[in-house]
Amino acid sequence: MKISARNSFEGTISALSSGPVSAEVEISTAGGDKLVATITQGSVQTLGLAVGKPVVALVKASNVMVMTDGSGVKLSARNCLTGTVKKLAQGPVSAEVIIALPGGAEIFASITRDATTELGIKEGVAATAVIKASSVIIGVKN
Amino acid sequence: MKISARNSFEGTISALSSGPVSAEVEISTAGGDKLVATITQGSVQTLGLAVGKPVVALVKASNVMVMTDGSGVKLSARNCLTGTVKKLAQGPVSAEVIIALPGGAEIFASITRDATTELGIKEGVAATAVIKASSVIIGVKN
Amino acid sequence: MKISARNSFEGTISALSSGPVSAEVEISTAGGDKLVATITQGSVQTLGLAVGKPVVALVKASNVMVMTDGSGVKLSARNCLTGTVKKLAQGPVSAEVIIALPGGAEIFASITRDATTELGIKEGVAATAVIKASSVIIGVKN
Numbered sequence: 001m002k003i004s005a006r007n008s009f010e011g012t013i014s015a016l017s018s019g020p021v022s023a024e025v026e027i028s029t030a031g032g033d034k035l036v037a038t039i040t041q042g043s044v045q046t047l048g049l050a051v052g053k054p055v056v057a058l059v060k061a062s063n064v065m066v067m068t069d070g071s072g073v074k075l076s077a078r079n080c081l082t083g084t085v086k087k088l089a090q091g092p093v094s095a096e097v098i099i100a101l102p103g104g105a106e107i108f109a110s111i112t113r114d115a116t117t118e119l120g121i122k123e124g125v126a127a128t129a130v131i132k133a134s135s136v137i138i139g140v141k142n
Numbered sequence: 143m144k145i146s147a148r149n150s151f152e153g154t155i156s157a158l159s160s161g162p163v164s165a166e167v168e169i170s171t172a173g174g175d176k177l178v179a180t181i182t183q184g185s186v187q188t189l190g191l192a193v194g195k196p197v198v199a200l201v202k203a204s205n206v207m208v209m210t211d212g213s214g215v216k217l218s219a220r221n222c223l224t225g226t227v228k229k230l231a232q233g234p235v236s237a238e239v240i241i242a243l244p245g246g247a248e249i250f251a252s253i254t255r256d257a258t259t260e261l262g263i264k265e266g267v268a269a270t271a272v273i274k275a276s277s278v279i280i281g282v283k284n
Numbered sequence: 285m286k287i288s289a290r291n292s293f294e295g296t297i298s299a300l301s302s303g304p305v306s307a308e309v310e311i312s313t314a315g316g317d318k319l320v321a322t323i324t325q326g327s328v329q330t331l332g333l334a335v336g337k338p339v340v341a342l343v344k345a346s347n348v349m350v351m352t353d354g355s356g357v358k359l360s361a362r363n364c365l366t367g368t369v370k371k372l373a374q375g376p377v378s379a380e381v382i383i384a385l386p387g388g389a390e391i392f393a394s395i396t397r398d399a400t401t402e403l404g405i406k407e408g409v410a411a412t413a414v415i416k417a418s419s420v421i422i423g424v425k426n
Contacts, residue, residue: 002353003414004399019163021303021322024182038163038182040308040322040417043360056357061396062204062346065279069144073198076185076280091377093233094252096396110377110396112203112238112252115146130145133182134276134418137349138360161305166324180305180324204346207421211286215340218327218422235375235394254345254380254394257288272287275324276418 001139006108007059009035013051018044025049025138027057031103036078037136047140056139063135064109066097067128068119079131081107085123088116097121099129143281148250149201151177155193160186167191167280169199173245177201178220179278189282198281205277206251208239209270210261221273223249227265230258239263241271285423290392291343293319297335302328309333309422311341315387320362321420331424340423347419348393350381351412352403363415365391369407372400381405383413 011029023044025037035057049055070080083101095116097109107129121127153171165186167179177199191197212222225243237258239251249271263269295313307328309321319341333339354364367385379400381393391413405411 001351001355001357002403003351004349004393004395004403005414006396006399017163019161019303019306021301021306021308022161022163024163024184036182036184037360038418039360040320040362042308042320043362047358047360058349058359060347060349062394063202065146065200065202067143067145071143072284073143073281074189074284075200076179076181076189078182078185089377091233091236091375093231093236093238094375094377096377096398108396109146110204111146112148112250114238115148119144119146130147130279132276132279134180134416137414137416139357142356142358159305161303164303164305166305166326178324178326205344207288207342207344209285209287213285214426215285215423216331216426217342218321218323218331220324220327233375233378235373235378235380251288252346253288254290254392256380257290261286261288272289272421274418274421276322 005058006061009057009105013049013053013055016049016051027055031105033081033101033103033105035136036133037138038133039138058137058139059131059135061108061110063131064107065130066109066111067130070128077130078133080128082128085121085125085127088121099127147200148203151199151247155191155195155197158191158193169197173247175223175243175245175247177278178275179280180275181280200279200281201273201277203250203252205273206249207272208251208253209272212270219272220275222270224270227263227267227269230263241269289342290345293341293389297333297337297339300333300335311339315389317365317385317387317389319420320417321422322417323422342421342423343415343419345392345394348391349414350393350395351414354412361414362417364412366412369405369409369411372405383411
């Protein structure tokens with residue numbers, strides 16, 4: 001598989017809850033991180049998802065927010081992964097940030113250039129990648 | 143809290159409906175706007191969400207579409223906020239648009255440069271920010 | 285209607301399933317493609333959606349991923365539309381890719397510049413547009 005989604009996490013389904021239309025899938029990665037995905041119940045059946053099944057979680061860089069100070073607030077976003085800024089690349093309007101997690105994984109975020117300035121984002125700074133569960137795609141190997 | 147999401151609206155939960163996996167939350171802001179968020183039922187419980195609770199609604203600029211002519215169509219997107227273009231910044235591929243709402247709030251949208259040309263977006267033009275409910279994150283203060 | 289969403293597909297609702305909060309809508313386009321959208325049940329009622337109703341499906345370019353090799357994997361993303369890269373425009377950080385589908389439709393994707401290099405994206409290459417159902421907006425004409 002070759003896909004433009006900058007973020008790809010291999011793991012195993014550790015929890016699965018289903019509704020009539022939506023389903024929530026929790027993936028535990030090899031690096032010790034957890035990711036929650038909201039997908040359609042149709043995909044759960046098509047992909048044969050179940051607890052224990054190995055999967056890959058994909059997230060587009062533009063769906064990742066970066067938080068440098070999470071004090072005083074709790075977010076509905078199910079995925080908040082804290083690490084250290086490893087790289088920052090800036091364009092005239094957009095910027096790409098790479099956050100290295102303690103378990104070894106790296107997360108790519110596309111944010112605005114203005115946000116990188118306001119948040120003081122630079123290499124070595126502590127930062128949290130914030131990802132809504134609805135932005136996570138699940139892939140299974142054939 | 144310091145987060146890269148360009149859009150942050152303080153308000154109070156004015157309606158809340160829950161399903162087995164998903165929940166829909168309506169936030170009434172101080173400026174008189176309403177925003178609808180779709181989040182997981184898990185987050186409703188973790189954050190202790192209920193009608194009347196003060197919250198902040200966060201939206202990434204890349205999740206905001208801009209509509210300059212909404213005549214003849216109704217959209218499934220739950221959030222359509224109309225105001226006036228206050229600023230336009232263009233890069234070679236991307237562009238950032240700031241829309242000022244009547245109640246005083248400002249909305250940042252990241253769209254393609256081509257779209258700004260086709261839509262005739264410039265300062266002073268009337269424009270509507272279109273946001274899917276699934277793109278809205280809810281935050282609560284500790 | 286003039287909206288910044290780069291992707292607009294006219295079609296007819298071919299399937300509709302509803303839950304207490306979410307609903308899944310399948311649209312069959314004139315070009316023979318199918319798109320699945322996850323929207324709120326509130327929008328189904330507001331828009332009067334039903335099987336057979338003509339609608340337009342809107343997708344922001346930043347919500348489209350590009351896959352150049354889908355071998356060995358199945359994705360939860362409900363929309364995987366395969367065609368040929370018609371155009372590639374690159375900025376310093378972002379890039380825009382246009383994929384032409386066999387039925388005549390074109391899909392715009394905003395991805396990172398790095399991804400276009402890694403995936404070998406250039407004009408004439410086969411590519412699949414991958415879109416989560418939660419990224420699709422439904423519009424109906426008045």
